[in-house]
Amino acid sequence: MTDTAIPDGIKQGPGEVSPQAAIRTTVLLCAAAFMTMLDLFIVNVAFESIGETYSGASLAGLSWVLNAYIVVYAACLIPAGSLSDRYGRKQGFLVGLGLFTVASIGCAAAPTLEVLIVSRVAQAAGAAILTPASLGLILSVLPVSRRAGAVKIWATSSSFAGALGPVVGGLLAESSWRWAFLLNLPIGVIAYLMAVRLIPKGAPASHTRVPDAVGAVAIAVAIGALSLGLVRAEDWGWGSAQMLSTAVIVVGALAVLIHRVRTHPAPVVSPRLFRVPSFTVANVTTLIFTGAFGAVFLGVSLWLETAADYGPLRAGLALVPGPLAVPVFATLTQRWAKNVPPRFVVSAGLAIFALGSLLLATQGGAHYATDILPGWIVIGVGIGIAMPTLIGTATADLAPAEAATGSAVVNTARQAGYALGVAGLVAILGSQDRLHTGDTFQNGWIFVTALVLVSAATALRIRPQQSHRTEDE
Structure with a gap:
């Protein structure tokens, strides 16, 4: 039976893939989005190795290998999504995937730090085009019965990228950090060929204005x-x-x-969205919270490779417990806290995050099992509790026609917060020469704790309309 054959009793809508091809299409679209997030977490572990390749590069200069990607991704996400809606999501997906893959080759071959940063900018532009197009295709070309499940898989891909990225990055960086980027080449080529074949040409485009x-x-x-x-x-x-x-x-x-x-x-951002109080407060909370997340993820990565003197693979494995706790506690929270007002769920999760970063700040030694691991796991638990509810609540009060744009704004806030958190941590840590003692990082952990406590306080102001009936006003 071919991909276009339809079993009796099952109708294939216009522009949709067949039920038989739905699984492969879901895997394709989610894997492509997963690849763009994986690169972000891989670079955290390869940070020290990249610095060794480009001798003389400062910590401030190296930080742009991360931040150039994040800044461009954040800025391009909303207009790229609108352009894909206007000119065709399949076309947008293919352009984004192609650009990301070619730019990955540029990253792997970069002779200087400046060329690497420019290639990361091109990667980010490709990722910004690919990401909303992949979600838009899930919502337009998959059979209606498959869409909800596919969206959940797509949405959780970043959590798994956070868990797998450090291990993959560490494993590849043991040989050379360049392999972390070359990995995208076979994946990107295979995904591109599959997309050409699987995704219908007739995926509808809208007539929205150019952003x-x-x-x-x-x-x-x-x-x-x-x-x-x-x-x-x-x-x-x-x-x-x-x-x-x-x-x-x-x-x-x-x-x-x-x-x-x-x-x-x-x-690029509709002012109407910010007239919705829950949307505005949730985005402010997201911006601050992801600033703390970006800072602590890079901070722990640097601590492992400098203060603890771990190699890339060992550092990658040591990072796994925190991100691994995120999807576990996200699932448990969604099951157990259904009737708890969202603001309390988010604030409680962020308070737990703050407890974890405070544990990091009060240790100050150079022993992973006692000085980092307990706080790192607690941080993962807190993020797992807070993040899904925070992201879901942000768009809860928006009209259906504004949900996609609202989600793009939330993602932009996440990336902007991450970039600023990384920059803030680098400013606090200073030069690379100061990274080889555990005490250097204590101010960084205090910075993270302060950010999370502020975000926990702002989270208490999130009051989506549909949850008002469960709260005492």
């Missing part, structure tokens, strides 16, 4: 300039002309963004 490119650039400039100022603060000095210029750029970019949002017919 505001200037607004997207303003987001990238604001996040990028703020990150630059944080990571270079120690070298430049907080009161230097360079820092003042950076501050002016950040303020100017934000002013341009606000103006474009108010006046452009197709703004």
